[in-house]
Amino acid sequence: MIHYDLKCPKGHEFDGWFASASAFDSLLAAGHVACTLCGAKDVEKRIMAPAVRPARKAGEKPKLQTPANELEAAMAELRAKIEKNSEYVGLNFAAEARAMHEGKIDERSIYGEAKPDEARALLEDGIPVAPLPFMPKRQAN
Incomplete structure (x- = not known):
């Protein structure tokens, strides 16, 4: 799954989840991606930074969170x-x-x-x- 921040020509910003980048392109070309507020179909991807987790060192076990309450x-x-x-x-x-x-x-x-x-x-x-x-x-x- 891939998450995109999207924007319509009227400036409405919203997000969407897609199976892949090519799935987004196909859905957009077919007119199936629309602004959630005004319904405009001429949406574009906004500039965004990828969410990447830092790599773990080899053999290192993930740290469990301490219970908060x-x-x-x-x-x-x-x-x-x-x-x-x-x-x-x-x-x-x-x-x-x-x-x-x-x-x-x-x-x-x-x-x-x-x-x-x-x-x-x-x-x-x-x-x-x-x-x-x-x-x-x-x-x-």
């Missing part, structure tokens, strides 16, 4: 406890929870991801689940 600290502590004491089962959460509830597999602490309709079905079937107040870190193989 008590709530953030409590959330970080909760996340650490869940990750330490539970198994991440990813998108298999609903199936794993149902199998444990039905006695097909041994019970254990798990967390993962479920689609809203899967979570609703678990609750309707009396299977105790609760949403986490954070997104799980995606884990690779």
Whole structure:
């Protein structure tokens, strides 16, 4: 994705996100880019500086922010406890929870991801689940 600051002939400034520079050019040529205030289609890109993050040194791990308040600290502590004491089962959460509830597999602490309709079905079937107040870190193989 690429972000452009744009301007119309009347001086209105606005921004837009595009899949690529060529996608912007194609949309502009087809008349699909218009001023958000007056609808003028003769828009142009404004001069802007790219947003580039400084490179990390080889082997350097990113620094985590210190919690800004008590709530953030409590959330970080909760996340650490869940990750330490539970198994991440990813998108298999609903199936794993149902199998444990039905006695097909041994019970254990798990967390993962479920689609809203899967979570609703678990609750309707009396299977105790609760949403986490954070997104799980995606884990690779």
